[in-house]
Amino acid sequence: MDNRPIGIFDSGIGGVSILNELFKELKNEKFIYLADNKNCPYGNKSKKIITELSIKNCKELIKLDCKIIIVACNTSTTNSIESLRKIFNCPIIGIEPGIKPAILQTKTKKIGVLATKKTLSSNVFLKTQHSNNKEKIKIYEQPGFGLVENLEKGVPIKSTFFKIKLNDYLLPMVKENIDHLVLGCTHYNFLKDEIMEIIGDKIKIVDSIMPIVNQTKKILNEFNLSSEKNTHGSVKLFYNSKTISKDFIDGRFKMERKEF
Ligand code: DGL
Numbered sequence: 001m002d003n004r005p006i007g008i009f010d011s012g013i014g015g016v017s018i019l020n021e022l023f024k025e026l027k028n029e030k031f032i033y034l035a036d037n038k039n040c041p042y043g044n045k046s047k048k049i050i051t052e053l054s055i056k057n058c059k060e061l062i063k064l065d066c067k068i069i070i071v072a073c074n075t076s077t078t079n080s081i082e083s084l085r086k087i088f089n090c091p092i093i094g095i096e097p098g099i100k101p102a103i104l105q106t107k108t109k110k111i112g113v114l115a116t117k118k119t120l121s122s123n124v125f126l127k128t129q130h131s132n133n134k135e136k137i138k139i140y141e142q143p144g145f146g147l148v149e150n151l152e153k154g155v156p157i158k159s160t161f162f163k164i165k166l167n168d169y170l171l172p173m174v175k176e177n178i179d180h181l182v183l184g185c186t187h188y189n190f191l192k193d194e195i196m197e198i199i200g201d202k203i204k205i206v207d208s209i210m211p212i213v214n215q216t217k218k219i220l221n222e223f224n225l226s227s228e229k230n231t232h233g234s235v236k237l238f239y240n241s242k243t244i245s246k247d248f249i250d251g252r253f254k255m256e257r258k259e260f
Contacts, residue, residue: 015072043116
């Protein structure tokens with residue numbers, strides 16, 4: 001048993017899509033979330049910078065006495081998880097690229113991936129793609145230029161900006177007859193309804209929310225790190241820019257600006 005908090009970070013609010021589910025599922029756990037929105041977006045930075053920022057976030061979470069760290073960011077996972085695991089002793093959970101289940105399940109042998117530029121070009125992503133793609137399934141990759149920045153700014157998800165961008169990014173894949181769409185960026189989870197309106201219900205959206213929740217439960221059990229049953233679950237969210245968009249943040253979470 002271990003009553004210390006679980007640490008989780010992202011470049012901004014994207015990882016909140018995972019945090020919301022973790023908070024629901026792990027009722028006795030305390031969470032500390034870092035939104036590094038001063039440095040957002042990560043998706044068009046170099047691997048070196050993304051790794052430095054990820055190390056900085058992990059150091060801060062360790063300083064805050066976290067027992068495990070969840071990297072709730074595909075860009076950070078795919079570019080820096082190997083380095084993080086070498087540096088830090090605590091268990092570090094990253095996002096499994098959802099490309100693997102999509103490759104296993106596709107019938108049309110065509111899948112789409114919407115992710116940041118840096119996730120799509122990372123070794124981890126390419127390795128997963130190659131090692132699982134025995135049947136030469138066609139993968140359509142699309143960087144979601146501008147989506148993260150505008151979600152961070154608080155542009156409404158029903159706005160014409162997102163409608164136009166998502167149409168531009170997704171319709172070409174739909175025309176190619178994909179049957180799975182992998183959301184390879186945690187920010188895009190907030191756009192799921194808008195994406196479904198465009199691609200229809202015949203194309204399955206694969207996100208990484210439940211796999212990461214299940215992996216967290218598994219690690220807590222394996223390392224005997226769960227909090228005691230009488231502990232009250234809570235979330236403390238720190239951000240380091242001037243403000244943070246509150247649109248997707250649960251009102252029960254405590255929020256505070258902090259330098260990190
Ligand atoms: N939520 C991050 C991800 O999953 C966003 C990346 C960014 O900051 O560009 O990749």
